[in-house]
Amino acid sequence: YGLIPMTEDIRDRPGLGHENVVQLNFIRTGVPFLFRRHYRTGLRSHIMEVLNPVDVTAQEQGVMIDHVRWFPKAEPIRMLRIFRTRFKDFGEAREELKRVRMVDQYLGPTHVARSEEFLVDYARGPGREMLLCGLQEYVKGERIDPWGRLDGEYLKTLMARLHADTQAPLRPSPGTWLLQVRHMARSFLTRIRRMIREKQLIPDLAGVGNLMMTVSGNMKVVDINNISRISAEPSIYLDDKGYPVCDKSVQALARIQEGLAGVPVDETDALYRIFLEPGRLKRVENRVRTFHMNAGLSLSGSSYPRA
Numbered sequence: 632y633g634l635i636p637m638t639e640d641i642r643d644r645p646g647l648g649h650e651n652v653v654q655l656n657f658i659r660t661g662v663p664f665l666f667r668r669h670y671r672t673g674l675r676s677h678i679m680e681v682l683n684p685v686d687v688t689a690q691e692q693g694v695m696i697d698h699v700r701w702f703p704k705a706e707p708i709r710m711l712r713i714f715r716t717r718f719k720d721f722g723e724a725r726e727e728l729k730r731v732r733m734v735d736q737y738l739g740p741t742h743v744a745r746s747e748e749f750l751v752d753y754a755r756g757p758g759r760e761m762l763l764c765g766l767q768e769y770v771k772g773e774r775i776d777p778w779g780r781l782d783g784e785y786l787k788t789l790m791a792r793l794h795a796d797t798q799a800p801l802r803p804s805p806g807t808w809l810l811q812v813r814h815m816a817r818s819f820l821t822r823i824r825r826m827i828r829e830k831q832l833i834p835d836l837a838g839v840g841n842l843m844m845t846v847s848g849n850m851k852v853v854d855i856n857n858i859s860r861i862s863a864e865p866s867i868y869l870d871d872k873g874y875p876v877c878d879k880s881v882q883a884l885a886r887i888q889e890g891l892a893g894v895p896v897d898e899t900d901a902l903y904r905i906f907l908e909p910g911r912l913k914r915v916e917n918r919v920r921t922f923h924m925n926a927g928l929s930l931s932g933s934s935y936p937r938a
Contacts, residue, residue: 680707774840777883781890811848816891837879
């Protein structure tokens with residue numbers, strides 16, 4: 632990615648490389664890690680894998696095991712997030728931190744990738760600005776697509792992929808593993824619904840890969856950048872990028888409930904009665920199309936299927 636001029640703001644760059652990260656004034660000189668851009672870097676943050684150089688060398692040059700050269704993928708020690716958000720003052724930054732902490736408080740280590748956030752003085756040209764960063768737990772697993780198949784047969788395929796990399800001598804039967812998925816999904820739903828009920832907040836569940844499935848059948852939220860207030864107003868709430876994140880997250884929650892938890896959606900439920908009302912669903916999809924057109928992105932099946 633090349634060196635960044637001191638006057639250029641890293642928050643405006645589409646991506647960062649190792650050289651860009653170690654160039655930053657708040658990164659210690661001689662830091663003993665390598666930083667690699669993660670595939671999920673997007674609209675709201677730069678996401679960098681924090682890697683052990685020894686593991687990277689093994690990935691690039693290979694290691695000999697039983698006279699066969701293997702190229703093991705270097706797994707991150709942590710994930711470094713550099714948020715693109717610009718804060719007018721410390722109070723605004725503190726509110727953002729409080730929302731992130733709220734997700735951690737309600738979902739706990741079981742259902743969220745734990746993250747340690749910190750504010751830094753980011754030197755750019757002659758001035759300094761507040762910049763929010765986080766060192767987050769790396770979650771090894773498979774991405775969950777809330778808009779794709781979530782039935783039992785798909786979950787068996789997912790189980791096979793998850794166990795392909797594990798060295799565990801004993802693997803659960805597909806039936807046992809599916810029961811564990813159901814149990815953990817219901818635990819996840821309970822915690823999310825409590826957060827909605829008590830704080831009127833919901834994390835972004837709508838993006839493909841915002842939720843990860845681990846080899847144990849657990850699910851963890853890894854994207855904590857976009858935490859929305861539940862808005863049941865007739866007008867559709869849009870986030871700062873113009874996306875109807877609140878509505879789409881509730882739709883995704885219903886999909887997770889039906890597919891992963893195996894619990895039918897009760898249309899008399901107060902939350903779903905509002906957000907899954909057919910007229911509202913159509914208006915939300917119009918907002919999604921507008922968002923994609925404005926962002927120059929192609930649509931990917933993201934509507935909530937109704938029976």
